[in-house]
Amino acid sequence: DAGVIQSPRHEVTEMGQEVTLRCKPISGHNSLFWYRQTMMRGLELLIYFNNNVPIDDSGMPEDRFSAKMPNASFSTLKIQPSEPRDSAVYFCASSMRRGGRTEAFFGQGTRLTVV
Amino acid sequence: DQQVKQNSPSLSVQEGRISILNCDYTNSMFDYFLWYKKYPAEGPTFLISISSIKDKNEDGRFTVFLNKSAKHLSLHIVPSQPGDSAVYFCAASQTQGGSEKLVFGKGTKLTVNP
Numbered sequence: 001d002a003g004v005i006q007s008p009r010h011e012v013t014e015m016g017q018e019v020t021l022r023c024k025p026i027s028g029h030n031s032l033f034w035y036r037q038t039m040m041r042g043l044e045l046l047i048y049f050n051n052n053v054p055i056d057d058s059g060m061p062e063d064r065f066s067a068k069m070p071n072a073s074f075s076t077l078k079i080q081p082s083e084p085r086d087s088a089v090y091f092c093a094s095s096m097r098r099g100g101r102t103e104a105f106f107g108q109g110t111r112l113t114v115v
Numbered sequence: 116d117q118q119v120k121q122n123s124p125s126l127s128v129q130e131g132r133i134s135i136l137n138c139d140y141t142n143s144m145f146d147y148f149l150w151y152k153k154y155p156a157e158g159p160t161f162l163i164s165i166s167s168i169k170d171k172n173e174d175g176r177f178t179v180f181l182n183k184s185a186k187h188l189s190l191h192i193v194p195s196q197p198g199d200s201a202v203y204f205c206a207a208s209q210t211q212g213g214s215e216k217l218v219f220g221k222g223t224k225l226t227v228n229p
Contacts, residue, residue, distance in 0.1 A: 004158070031214055042121075042221030043159070043204055050214030091158055095215070101147045101166065101208070104217055106158030 004107035006092050012113045018080040021110045024073055025094030033093040033104060034067055034077050043091070049075065082114045118142045119207050121220035129228050134192040136223050138205030141186065145207035147215075150179060150190045153202045153222070162203075163190070195227045 005024040013019050025032050033048040047057040049069045057067070064083070069075040079086055089111050093104040120139045128134045136150075146167040151159035165172040165179045165188070172179050178191045192199055205220040 033217060035219070043219035045216070045218055048214070048216060055211060055214050056216055093158075093217075095217075097215070101164070102215055103149060103161040103164060106151075106160070108156070108158050 004092055004094050004105055006090075006107035006110050008110060009108065010111045010113075012115065013082055015083055015114055016081045017114075018078065019082045019086075019112060019114075021077040021090050021092075021112070023075045023077070023092030023107060025075070025092070026096075026105055027073065029094035029096040029105075030072070031095045031097075031102070031104075032069060032075050033095075034075070035091040035093065037089040037091060037109070046077070079112075082112075084114045087113050117220070118145075119205055119218050119220040121205050121223050123223050124221070125224040125226070127226045127228065128195050130197055131194045134190075134195045134199065134225055134227065136190040136192075136203050136205075136225065138188045138190075138220055139186055140188075140207050142207070142209065142218075143186070144209045145218075146210070147208040148179070148181060148188050149206040149208065149217075150177075151204040151206060151219075153204060159204055192225075195225075197227050197229050200225055200227050 007022045034046040036044045046059045047067045052069045067077045089109045091109045093106045095102040095104040149164040150162045152162045153159040163174050163177045181188045202222045202224045204222045209216045
């Protein structure tokens with residue numbers, strides 16, 4: 001398996017524009033996580049899905065952020081409108097329960113810069 | 116509110132010596148703990164884990180210790196090697212409705228000097 005695939009790797013956009021980040025989890029994994037990494041807050045959990053259903057979105061910063069998982073092989077994180085403070089590296093991770101506990105596998109991340 | 120805390124943003128050690136990275140957590144519902152390693156421009160990769168029913172887990176040069184009463188865990192790397200230089204994230208897992216919520220600390224940047 002190619003692992004968790006995120007696109008794009010880098011995104012530069014102007015303030016106010018819509019940004020969509022994409023993630024393809026590892027085939028067979030049933031949990032998907034979106035994280036944001038910043039110097040101040042480290043790896044911050046934004047939202048996670050189990051079997052394509054959002055379980056906990058309490059980490060989503062505000063209504064400008066939304067995430068979907070229309071099927072088991074694809075998820076998006078959308079920011080509309082984007083702001084400079086959204087600049088960060090966004091990671092997607094997936095996992096599968098195995099023997100009771102799991103480890104999550106991460107994609108390489110999308111570096112978002114909002115100017 | 117940071118449920119998983121890594122209070123040391125950085126740590127520097129000499130090659131061959133022991134590296135000790137610390138992590139504290141506040142949520143007593145966490146029952147599985149993991150350490151991840153991250154190199155620049157890459158995603159974090161799983162390193163080692165421990166269940167709350169254990170107090171120690173060892174894998175080669177890496178050992179994780181868990182003190183439940185103190186809500187504290189630590190990662191020991193011995194001997195440390197220059198290739199271990201990376202950011203190390205502590206993570207804690209809590210089961211929610213059949214799925215698992217995985218929460219990370221801010222990370223500790225380890226530098227191993229030759």
